[in-house]
Amino acid sequence: MSPLDPFLTLGIERRFEVDLARVERQHRELSRALHPDRYVSAPPGERRAALERAVQVNEAFRVVRDPVRRAEALFALAGVPVGEDREPKAAPAFLMEVMEHREALAEAKAARDRAAIEALATAVRSREAEAERALARGLDGGADPATLVGRLGELRFYRRFLEEADAALEEWTDGSL
Amino acid sequence: MALFEIFDPKAAPRPIGIDLGTTNSLVAYVKDGRPEVIADCNADRLLPSVVFYDEHGGAVVGRAAQARAAESPRETIVSVKRCMGKGGDDPETRRLGPYAFAPPAEGEANVVRFDVRGRRLTPVEVSADILRALKQLAEDELRSVGPAVITVPAYFDDAQRQATKDAGRLAGLDVLRLLNEPTAAALAYGLDKKKDGTFCVYDLGGGTFDVTVLLLEDGVFQVKSTGGDSALGGDDMDRAVAEEIFRVADLPPERRTPAIIRAVLDTSRALKHQLTEREAASAPSPLGVGPAELTLARSRFDELIAPILERTGVACRRAMKDAGLRGEALDGVILVGGATRVPAVRAYVKKLFGKEPLADIDPDAVVAMGAALQAHLLAGEGHKDEVLLLDVLPLSLGIEVGGGVVDKILPRNTTIPTGARATYTTQEDNQTGFQIHVVQGERELVADCRSLARFTLKGIPPMAAGMARLEVRFDVDADGILSVTAKETTTGLEQHVEVVPSYGLDDDAIEAMLLDALDHGEEDLEKRRLAEGQVEAHRMVLATRKGLAADAELLAPGERELIAAAVAALEEAAAGASAAAIQSRISDLDHATRAFAERRMNAAIAKATLGQRLDAVEKTVEHAKGIDLAHAEGTRAVG
Numbered sequence: 001m002s003p004l005d006p007f008l009t010l011g012i013e014r015r016f017e018v019d020l021a022r023v024e025r026q027h028r029e030l031s032r033a034l035h036p037d038r039y040v041s042a043p044p045g046e047r048r049a050a051l052e053r054a055v056q057v058n059e060a061f062r063v064v065r066d067p068v069r070r071a072e073a074l075f076a077l078a079g080v081p082v083g084e085d086r087e088p089k090a091a092p093a094f095l096m097e098v099m100e101h102r103e104a105l106a107e108a109k110a111a112r113d114r115a116a117i118e119a120l121a122t123a124v125r126s127r128e129a130e131a132e133r134a135l136a137r138g139l140d141g142g143a144d145p146a147t148l149v150g151r152l153g154e155l156r157f158y159r160r161f162l163e164e165a166d167a168a169l170e171e172w173t174d175g176s177l
Numbered sequence: 178m179a180l181f182e183i184f185d186p187k188a189a190p191r192p193i194g195i196d197l198g199t200t201n202s203l204v205a206y207v208k209d210g211r212p213e214v215i216a217d218c219n220a221d222r223l224l225p226s227v228v229f230y231d232e233h234g235g236a237v238v239g240r241a242a243q244a245r246a247a248e249s250p251r252e253t254i255v256s257v258k259r260c261m262g263k264g265g266d267d268p269e270t271r272r273l274g275p276y277a278f279a280p281p282a283e284g285e286a287n288v289v290r291f292d293v294r295g296r297r298l299t300p301v302e303v304s305a306d307i308l309r310a311l312k313q314l315a316e317d318e319l320r321s322v323g324p325a326v327i328t329v330p331a332y333f334d335d336a337q338r339q340a341t342k343d344a345g346r347l348a349g350l351d352v353l354r355l356l357n358e359p360t361a362a363a364l365a366y367g368l369d370k371k372k373d374g375t376f377c378v379y380d381l382g383g384g385t386f387d388v389t390v391l392l393l394e395d396g397v398f399q400v401k402s403t404g405g406d407s408a409l410g411g412d413d414m415d416r417a418v419a420e421e422i423f424r425v426a427d428l429p430p431e432r433r434t435p436a437i438i439r440a441v442l443d444t445s446r447a448l449k450h451q452l453t454e455r456e457a458a459s460a461p462s463p464l465g466v467g468p469a470e471l472t473l474a475r476s477r478f479d480e481l482i483a484p485i486l487e488r489t490g491v492a493c494r495r496a497m498k499d500a501g502l503r504g505e506a507l508d509g510v511i512l513v514g515g516a517t518r519v520p521a522v523r524a525y526v527k528k529l530f531g532k533e534p535l536a537d538i539d540p541d542a543v544v545a546m547g548a549a550l551q552a553h554l555l556a557g558e559g560h561k562d563e564v565l566l567l568d569v570l571p572l573s574l575g576i577e578v579g580g581g582v583v584d585k586i587l588p589r590n591t592t593i594p595t596g597a598r599a600t601y602t603t604q605e606d607n608q609t610g611f612q613i614h615v616v617q618g619e620r621e622l623v624a625d626c627r628s629l630a631r632f633t634l635k636g637i638p639p640m641a642a643g644m645a646r647l648e649v650r651f652d653v654d655a656d657g658i659l660s661v662t663a664k665e666t667t668t669g670l671e672q673h674v675e676v677v678p679s680y681g682l683d684d685d686a687i688e689a690m691l692l693d694a695l696d697h698g699e700e701d702l703e704k705r706r707l708a709e710g711q712v713e714a715h716r717m718v719l720a721t722r723k724g725l726a727a728d729a730e731l732l733a734p735g736e737r738e739l740i741a742a743a744v745a746a747l748e749e750a751a752a753g754a755s756a757a758a759i760q761s762r763i764s765d766l767d768h769a770t771r772a773f774a775e776r777r778m779n780a781a782i783a784k785a786t787l788g789q790r791l792d793a794v795e796k797t798v799e800h801a802k803g804i805d806l807a808h809a810e811g812t813r814a815v816g
Contacts, residue, residue: 032785045774053778
């Protein structure tokens with residue numbers, strides 16, 4: 001079973017670096033043509049065919065919009081196994097970094113130190129951007145994808161870390177948006 | 178002309194939009210291009226969502242039922258919406274209220290059951306009674322009622338949506354779509370103002386709170402994020418006031434009878450309404466002890482409801498974050514729901530978003546108006562090509578994996594319809610079946626999420642452990658309702674999926690209620706099936722002809738004749754009296770048009786993506802077969 005090509009579904013180039021505005025536009029136009037609302041009084045065959053494609057378009061949209069899933073799709077299309085239990089183990093240096101970040105976050109949370117959490121989040125966000133740039137350079141530049149899988153693991157970690165930091169910050173907001 | 182219209186016995190069925198609210202329900206339709214709410218003979222547009230059951234099992238709905246609430250608090254069901262899709266042991270059943278509840282019998286679905294004069298009524302049945310009253314109201318005005326769009330809170334989960342759809346079916350409505358209330362409101366506003374931008378809808382109703390952030394561009398209403406609380410609303414303000422009244426009066430619990438509780442809740446609501454216009458409110462005390470009059474200052478009321486407002490704020494902040502926006506990026510905040518009339522709510526929203534909210538369409542009517550517009554569009558009567566609503570899944574869907582942990586398979590705010598697949602394998606040799614537990618919610622542990630259903634897969638061919646590969650496909654339709662299919666990929670065998678909803682009625686239970694609701698059971702049901710089949714046949718013939726006319730060039734040689742023969746056969750069956758014969762001809766025509774339908778769809782995609790490189794278009798068309806999940810997933814073992 002071959003993996004789906006979400007880039008093809010949306011009619012965009014198969015690259016890590018994408019123009020999100022264009023992705024949104026393509027998604028909107030395809031939705032206009034395929035959304036079930038357009039086929040309410042269509043014969044069942046057309047309804048089914050449209051629904052199947054609308055689902056596919058929305059799935060592709062979900063994948064392409066999200067850097068982690070987008071990278072996963074590119075690896076899968078290149079034949080590199082992905083999925084957390086199928087990727088090679090992370091590099092020791094990165095595991096070290098992970099531990100340090102985790103400890104710092106746990107300490108800041110225990111001390112309810114808002115500024116410290118924000119500083120950590122900012123630092124991790126820039127690491128996240130760095131990993132994304134590396135993936136863009138490598139995947140779009142023709143490097144051997146197998147050498148880049150580690151970056152995907154990093155990206156996943158940064159994402160999870162930022163979610164946790166955000167959740168902690170959310171608990172003590174001051175009431176404004 | 179007008180006279181002729183009134184006496185026309187064969188009036189064309191008109192699509193309707195229904196706002197099935199916690200406190201009030203409304204029905205609307207589109208008249209001369211504009212949505213209009215239907216009023217009853219007293220010029221009343223709000224039908225109180227209150228149902229009184231008399232000694233003979235008859236249902237009285239609306240103001241007349243409301244009038245019975247004080248003397249018959251147990252027989253008069255108020256705010257039934259809060260119990261939709263809930264289990265018999267839900268906290269909702271333990272809140273301050275006058276009802277008696279019946280536990281589910283052995284083998285019965287775990288849903289709330291009101292005990293009314295020994296009759297056990299589910300919220301689906303009570304809601305169906307409200308829907309029947311609305312349908313009657315619409316029939317009085319339009320003579321012939323067509324398909325319906327029913328609104329639901331955006332934050333309703335799968336069970337609550339399914340329950341609403343079941344109620345529509347039970348009431349004999351052809352439900353085209355469940356539409357999220359904030360999206361409906363946005364549609365009414367958007368089409369009215371014809372202004373593009375990013376909007377936030379703050380919808381505080383009688384019993385539910387929703388917040389939705391959406392982008393309106395080029396006629397497409399794209400929901401970016403949604404959030405809320407399906408048990409938070411004006412009712413909770415009433416309860417907060419009622420609890421204060423009991424506290425101040427120091428009334429011992431044994432004197433809090435159902436009648437007193439009902440009366441105090443009604444008094445609380447009256448006080449709340451007065452405070453919209455005034456700084457202080459007063460009402461005759463229903464307690465029978467203490468002062469004859471109860472008074473409440475607005476400042477005290479504002480204190481009592483502050484925790485409720487704070488809960489809405491949490492949901493708003495999260496929705497804005499999910500949409501990746503800050504308050505100043507919004508072009509407008511739209512107020513929906515009767516509870517947004519409370520001055521403290523308006524002040525809170527203004528402070529939260531840093532701008533004056535819009536409330537120029539009646540907050541009680543705006544949802545029904547949006548639903549009517551959508552029904553009109555879906556029935557193919559409006560400017561169909563210009564408007565499209567793209568909504569999202571409000572709560573993440575996941576599956577239980579080892580240790581009671583949730584593996585999320587579809588994150589919240591995913592545009593619907595959508596789907597995902599996951600692959601499983603067996604853990605034991607010759608294992609021929611297993612269970613998948615689907616939950617909905619954002620938390621990591623199954624125990625903290627809402628259980629939706631257990632799917633049992635059966636008939637896996639006997640194999641060594643880990644050899645079978647089961648591909649389970651989860652699909653969420655445009656109503657936000659989940660379905661599950663499965664197949665064993667090494668043998669290609671489709672698996673039988675047995676669904677046990679955690680908090681819902683299964684098809685058999687609905688069928689039994691349908692029979693029960695009709696005077697002559699089977700006979701009536703057969704008539705109804707025939708009528709439904711004829712409508713469907715008619716719709717299908719029309720649509721097929723339209724398709725043939727529009728895309729004749731896509732027909733293969735000889736295909737037109739084949740399709741024409743199938744159309745003729747269906748028309749003949751539709752003129753007859755057998756529902757089964759109609760269904761069989763429908764399926765024949767479906768078969769005859771299958772290839773043509775596929776070609777039409779590919780042409781539609783090609784047209785939509787015009788402007789991109791031509792080779793990409795061709796590839797897209799070629800590729801548009803079969804659905805697959807792009808991000809590779811590990812294989813999960815489920816015991």
